[in-house]
Amino acid sequence: MKRWTAGLVLMASLASVLVATPAHADAVRDQEYWLQEYGIEAAWKTTKGAGVTIAVIDTGVDGTVKELVGAVTGGTDFSGQGSSNGQTPVGDDNPAHGTLVASLAAGRGTGTGAGVIGAAPAANILAISIGFTGGPISSDDQIAQAVRYAVDQGADVINLSLTRETLDWPVSWDSAFLYAMDNDVVVVAAAGNRGSGTTSVGAPATMPGVLTVAGVDVNGVASFNASTQGITIGVAAPSEDLVGVAPGGSHVLWNGTSGATPIVAGIVALVRAAHPELDAANVINRIVATAHDTGAPGADAIYGFGLIDAEDAVNANVPLVEENPMGSLAEWITIYRRAESTPAPVPTFSPSPEPVPEGDNSTIAGPISPLGTxxxxxxxxxxxxxxxxxxxxxxxxxxxxxxxxxxxxxxxxxxx
Missing domain, CATH: 1.20.5 (Single alpha-helices involved in coiled-coils or other helix-helix interfaces)
Structure with missing residues (x-):
């Protein structure tokens, strides 16, 4: 497979800064329309994700902001630019990205009804910072190392709000992502945004077994700029007018499947907390099986299986499955990596003249006609x-x- 060396791409665009007012209703919390409309607050009556760890592989997570104090319980840096605990934002493009992502996954808020609260406000965050512009270790290899690290540190969910903008992925990702899946870790990835040039889903969202998230607007309609399309999409979640907390504690509005993905990762954490007996395949199945169908039969390339419903994902009666509804990476590797490998040369028989024994005075004939045989x-x-x-x-x-x-x-x- 072709080796791509281009850096990974983050998928979010920031908008205006929000200023919280001391009114009865908190301006920041009020912006989180998805908490009620997608059943997240209802799911909290059962669980808030305690005991579950979400690995955020991104630009690093500032664990000092009020909403994330106590949420970040570990981490590391693979970029060579951050701190050893993964809590120093890295990169020149959008260093705030990882903190925004973490706040939507497991933000604690700043008080009762105030500040940014994540979909799983009792879950833990494993902060893993990577570089997005190459460096001594390519972004591809950093991702592979980060995924393995997350698994070894006990992550239950891995959030990847990034894309390669290619359908394919490096061979090093095969074993790393398979390692996660073999160890019962749910991998959630962003589909991408047309607004940033991603016209179709790119890796890691194209990888079998990964729960890929598309984006919708405030009305639940597929977003044009803050989403994209592809047959590997699993579910859709809000990706427009999202409010998150940035390093330093400021609040911003942002758009992109970078934000939709941690909302779903948080819901995955709720399911894992409510159903610790389920393996990753059945956790993913609960997410997709309870999604609200948008009208197209089965999964489609815009919404996947439909719009997320956290309450049903946590509480509905969902039959068990034996296979991941998002496919099998192991099977893909067996079929396609074998097909792409260089086939061994097939020996061909080339008749050679029979050796003439010593003392034989006969001569070796030239070319033989068809009848000569x-x-x-x-x-x-x-x-x-x-x-x-x-x-x-x-x-x-x-x-x-x-x-x-x-x-x-x-x-x-x-x-x-």
């Missing part, structure tokens, strides 16, 4: 000459006996 060669005659001569004599004797018997028969008839 039906005629005996000198070697054949030499090898079967004696038996053939004996057989020939026997035939001559037999033929002579037949002629004599025929003549005697005719002579006896004439006498009669």
């Amino acid at each position: 039906l005629l005996p060669t000198v070697s054949m005659l030499r090898n079967v000459g004696v038996p053939l001569a004996i057989y020939g004599i026997f035939l001559l004797i037999l033929a002579g006996s037949g002629v004599l018997a025929w003549r005697r028969f005719r002579s006896m008839r004439e006498r009669e």
Whole structure:
């Protein structure tokens, strides 16, 4: 497979800064329309995600902001630019990105009914910072290392609000993502945004087994700029007019499936907390099986299985499945990586001239006509000459006996 060296792309656009007012209703919390409309607040009556860890592989998470104090329980840096705990924002493009993502997944708020609260406000965040512009270690390799690290640190969910903008992915991701899936970790990835140039879903959202998230506007209609399309989409979630907390504690409005993805990752955390007995395949199945169908039969390339419903995902009676509804990465690797490998050369038989024994005065013939292959060669005659001569004599004797018997028969008839 072709090796891509381009950096990964973040999928969010920031808008105006919000200023919270000391009114009875908090201006920040009031912006989180998805909490009620998508059943998240109703799901909190059952669980808020305690005991579940969400790994945010991104630009780093500022764990000092009020909404995330106590939420970030571990982490590391693979970019070479951040801090050892993954809590220093890195990158020149959008260093606030990872903190915004984490706040929508597991923000604690700033008080009763105030500040940004995530979909799973009792879940933990594992902050993993990576670089998006290459460096000593490519972004591709950093992702592979980060995924493995997340699994080894006990993550239950991995959030990837990024894209390669390519359908394919490097071979190093095969084993890393398969490692996550084999260890029962749910991987959630953003579909991408047309507004930032992603016209169709790109890896890691194209990988089988990954729960891919598309975006919708405040009315639940597919977003044009803050989403994209692709047959690997699992569910759709809000991706417009999202409010999040940035490093330093400021609040911003932003758009993109970068924000829709942690909302879904938070809902996955709620399901894992409510149903600790379920494996990753059945956790994902609860998410997609309870999504609200948008009208198209089955999954479609715009909404996937439909709009998320946290309450039903947590509480509905959903039959168990044996396979991940988003597909099998192991099966894909077996089929396609084998097909892409260079086939071993198939040995071909090339007849060579038979060696001439010492003392043999015969010559080696030149090119043989098609009929020549039906005629005996000198070697054949030499090898079967004696038996053939004996057989020939026997035939001559037999033929002579037949002629004599025929003549005697005719002579006896004439006498009669």
